[in-house]
Amino acid sequence: MMQDQTNVADIMMGDVVRLEDVLSRDSVTSVCKSFFGLFGLPVRVISHEGDLLADVHRDQPLCNYLNTLGEGERECARTVSVVRDMEPDVETIVHPCFTGAVYRIVPLEYQGRPIGRFIVGPYVPAESAQPPASLLSVDAGIDPATACAHFDTMPRVREHIAEGISAHLKGVLELLLFSGHRAQLASTMQVASVRENYRELAEKNEALKSSFEKLKQLDQLKSTFLATVSHELRSPLTSIIGYTEMLESGAAGALSDGQAEFLGTIRNKADQLLGLISSLLDLGRLEAKSLDLNHERIDPHALLSDLAATVVPTANQRNVSLDIRVGDETPKVWGDQVRVRQILLNLVDNAVKFSDQGGTVTVRAEDGEVDATGASGLGAALFTASRPAVVLTVQDDGIGIAEENLSKIFDAFYQIDAGTTRVHGGAGLGLSIVKQLVDGHGGKIEVTSTLGEGTIFTVALPAADEDA
């Protein structure tokens, strides 16, 4: 990891650390081979650290011969070692060999720093015709005729030409170095940028996660607060209702008409308040997922006739007619009797409330299916697990709901128009509770509406197994 970071820091300075980081041995070797093929001159490329990156040469008969002689071999090894360790600063060094050949050592520099060198040779400068005395006297056992014959087979090149072709090779290697460095920088930057982006995203995700946790805690706090307050409100209210009932029943003496009327109003408002508090409690329990449902088989006929009995007085008051029908094949509902009744009552009560005078509210119970997974995308046919259901439809021909509001009507405390609260009462809790109750039953609720024409709520609740 540390190594990695150091490299990135070097890259950020745009430097080449080692020659072999940017030059592949294969490509350097093939350039050197082509150089050797063209000019017949041996060439070696060595990094600043002393690693041999390419070595293209053919053994010279003269060198082979000298290596068979004790002193010749030692002198040869010494020369090679000196040449290999030579690192010219800026200028090329031409180093003579005792054989009369020379080595040309050319520095490779990159962005103002030495990065390596290459060695051309040994070759004999074409200018020298005869082998020097140092060759013929290197070892007592040397045969001058053999040595001279081998000397004549050494590669020969004029010095100014050797200088030119070395400059060319230097240019080619520097170009390779530049391209390699460019590619290295691009790939390192690519990876570093991706990492940096990832780091940034991870930080943002962490911040989002922590604010989400805080919001969740706040939401929990709100639910607890609602539950506590509702509970504390309900106790004194129960006493108020109880004592009002006692007064109404004459437990404290006969009442005048005015007193009875006032008590009636107190009772009425207290009931409304109790309803609201009960809703708040329900909501708190539903959100905390602590509402217990007692599942049983519910007969749709009984369900709807009980509903009708409850709603008819209100409907009559508002001059709204009710059309309630149960389909022939409708199975029984598998659910909590009290809660299913609450679902329907809420929907029908709303429908009556938002219908105009003389309007009609239609309630239907039919058989259908409920999609248990809710999947509707690609391959839905494979993933959908639908089961038999009772589909309850509540339709009114009232004011309707605008499309942009449809997605929000199931939110707690949401009122499409603040004015409706004053006209129709309610705290915007009913539909939120209905939705959570339907979800709690593993059912589904949908709404479609056209402004001015009315609204249709469709609730699909799982049907009870026939043999259950």
Place this chain on the structure above:
Amino acid sequence: MQIDFAGKELTVKLVYYGPALSGKTSNLRAIHWLGTSNACGELMTLETQNDRTLFFDMLPITVSSGSGLKVRLKLFTVPGQVMHNATRRLVLQGTDGVAFIADSQRSEADANRESFLNLKCNLEENGIDPERIPTIIQFNKRDMDSIRTDEELELIAQRSREPIYKAIATRGYGVMQTLRGLIRDTWTKLEEDHQLEEKFGISPIRFMTEVEAKLKHDPGTGGR
């Protein structure tokens, strides 16, 4: 900055920052074209097909001082497009001085401001104090229509903490003055922080004289 005492070598990083298309790469191209061949290395550009900088451009300049000190100046540009912020932040790592290339066109004033705020933010993210890093501002594209006038720039310069330079980078006007200004301010700051004169025996004035001599176009080379 990297100091190699043994090798008597200093490496100084200078970054050309600024909004997209303000002329950062053009500055480096002009320096490469105007500078002498023995001081400027090859200009490396990492760009997309349509010539937009993808990661950065880099131009190395090597100044071998008479005192034996070798100073390697590394000039970088950043990608100006907003989406490349991570890359900009990376390139800014370890910078010793910043040349902010602003677009003189009136329509680009907001882009200039936004990019400068981004520079400040990215410097801080890299642990560099924006109040202390040598920064100069170049108003580029002086040849365009509807630009801030010279009089306006005079007024701006009077109020500005950063030295202001004017340039037409595509034609090479003002780029060398900007570069020299940037090197001078950066060197002054490095001298304050690292006592380079004491360590390497080269005064800021002498260094700048040598830089100017090295960067001056050599008529013998006939340009590039």
